[in-house]
Amino acid sequence: MLVRQLNQADAPAMLAHLLRLDETDRVQRFARPASDDSIRDYVRRLDFERDAHYGVWQGREDQPSLIGLTHLALDGQGKTAEIGVSVDAGQRRQGLAGRMLGRAILHARNLGVVEVVMYFLPYNTELMELARNQGMRLSVGEGQGIARLLPHPASPVSLASEIMETWADAAGQGVRDWSEGTLAASSVVCGRLSDLANSPD
Numbered sequence: 001m002l003v004r005q006l007n008q009a010d011a012p013a014m015l016a017h018l019l020r021l022d023e024t025d026r027v028q029r030f031a032r033p034a035s036d037d038s039i040r041d042y043v044r045r046l047d048f049e050r051d052a053h054y055g056v057w058q059g060r061e062d063q064p065s066l067i068g069l070t071h072l073a074l075d076g077q078g079k080t081a082e083i084g085v086s087v088d089a090g091q092r093r094q095g096l097a098g099r100m101l102g103r104a105i106l107h108a109r110n111l112g113v114v115e116v117v118m119y120f121l122p123y124n125t126e127l128m129e130l131a132r133n134q135g136m137r138l139s140v141g142e143g144q145g146i147a148r149l150l151p152h153p154a155s156p157v158s159l160a161s162e163i164m165e166t167w168a169d170a171a172g173q174g175v176r177d178w179s180e181g182t183l184a185a186s187s188v189v190c191g192r193l194s195d196l197a198n199s200p201d
């Protein structure tokens with residue numbers, strides 16, 4: 001199953017995935033109870049220009065279902081980013097969250113993000129293990145934990161790696177299905193790669 005960058009057209013599938021989360025999962029994902037209406041509001045407010053969203057699809061080609069979702073939320077300056085992740089209950093322990101996180105962290109690194117954080121509730125052992133696997137450092141305070149990662153600076157290899165992953169997604173879907181988000185992501189990464197290639201050192 002491929003991880004693909006999502007765009008505005010995927011918002012209904014993102015909403016359907018989040019509404020499938022049960023009460024406990026919603027508390028873990030949003031760090032508070034989340035009603036259906038508050039999830040609808042969250043999806044309505046998503047900023048597809050500033051942030052990046054990654055998903056994993058499953059099912060028939062004409063009726064795919066989004067079974068995993070990762071939101072990389074960037075601050076105004078693009079220096080720090082926060083990740084939120086969820087996977088359908090019946091699809092866990094297959095490495096989907098790990099793959100989406102890896103992709104989101106690679107994107108953050110290539111954008112020049114200095115710090116990536118992920119908040120979690122202290123009893124969310126799955127998330128803690130997942131974050132450790134990504135090389136994140138964990139600290140747990142009162143009522144909330146935080147996982148932190150300081151990504152390495154972008155390199156030609158990290159930029160090329162993201163381009164390859166983006167192309168692999170597109171090839172997996174068929175060239176005719178190239179989404180605007182995929183093309184936009186490729187052009188950002190190509191731009192950074194060419195800046196690096198042209199920089200004096």
Ligand SMILES: CC(C)(COP(=O)(O)OP(=O)(O)OC[C@H]1O[C@@H](n2cnc3c(N)ncnc32)[C@H](O)[C@@H]1OP(=O)(O)O)[C@@H](O)C(=O)NCCC(=O)NCCS
Pocket residue numbers: 025026028029030083084085086087088091092093094095096097098099118119120124125126127129130131133
């Ligand atoms: C946390 C969550 C996203 C993990 O999704 P997932 O697809 O099952 O995670 P992965 O399969 O990629 O697991 C990666 C690693 O995390 C750890 N992990 C995942 N689920 C675990 C579990 N139930 N128990 C212990 N470790 C677990 C393991 O180390 C695992 O690697 P392994 O399977 O090779 O041992 C999922 O449980 C979820 O959606 N929870 C509700 C929402 C939430 O808590 N979001 C996080 C806050 S933003």
